[in-house]
């Protein structure tokens with residue numbers, strides 16, 4: 644795995660993008676930046692094992708290098724499921740296809756807002772909704788809900804915000820301490836913070852739960868939270 648040192652240089656002054664530079668270090672970047680990332684992948688596998696239905700489709704929307712796509716595939720083994728990963732970054736998709744060339748999964752280069760969701764039993768949005776235009780988020784969740792079979796689930800993991808300004812500040816400080824503990828310097832942390840401004844828009848857990856309810860999900864539980872990162876299971 645290539646070590647992420649991309650913010651030791653001044654890059655992304657137009658804002659963070661999933662370009663070649665990010666793709667080349669992405670596995671290291673996400674595991675050193677997102678508290679609980681490995682656990683979200685373990686639970687995607689466990690939840691796929693529990694909820695993947697025979698002959699259904701499983702979608703990993705915003706699949707990056709296919710880590711959750713493979714978790715879906717492992718969890719649903721033997722059930723004749725079609726596992727589909729979707730990402731709109733050509734650099735990411737190209738690398739993902741290389742890495743998963745021997746796997747029985749389909750990787751599409753497409754905007755997830757244009758992805759047809761049908762006959763689905765498990766849909767994953769693992770740290771992806773945060774990059775979607777806030778105005779489009781409700782439409783996307785409604786679309787996913789419509790494409791799920793009865794008994795199907797959505798796994799939604801996100802960086803989150805807090806209504807209370809002091810709490811928000813404390814949680815961001817804790818996250819940044821996590822990043823420094825994983826070897827990022829103060830300068831790398833601050834350059835990435837600037838690059839992500841107006842690109843990654845976090846929302847509160849209350850907003851996410853409200854939106855899931857409005858989209859038609861019958862129940863939703865936050866199963867994981869560490870600092871300003873959380874993951875929710877929503878049931879159709």
Ligand SMILES: C[S@@+](CC[C@H](N)C(=O)[O-])C[C@H]1O[C@@H](n2cnc3c(N)ncnc32)[C@H](O)[C@@H]1O
Pocket residue numbers: 661673704705706707708709710711729730731732735753754755756768769770771774775
């Ligand atoms: C933080 S990464 C996701 C990590 C990945 N789900 C995992 O578990 O390893 C966000 C991904 O979402 C993709 N993305 C962002 N907006 C998208 C969109 N509108 N359509 C498709 N992919 C999108 C990015 O290209 C990037 O690869």
Ligand SMILES: O=C(O)C(=O)C[C@]1(C(=O)O)C=C[C@@H](O)C=C1
Pocket residue numbers: 672673676677770802835839843
């Ligand atoms: O590094 C941060 O501050 C993050 O917010 C982490 C985060 C994410 O949550 O998606 C941001 C961009 C990269 O995709 C990897 C991780």
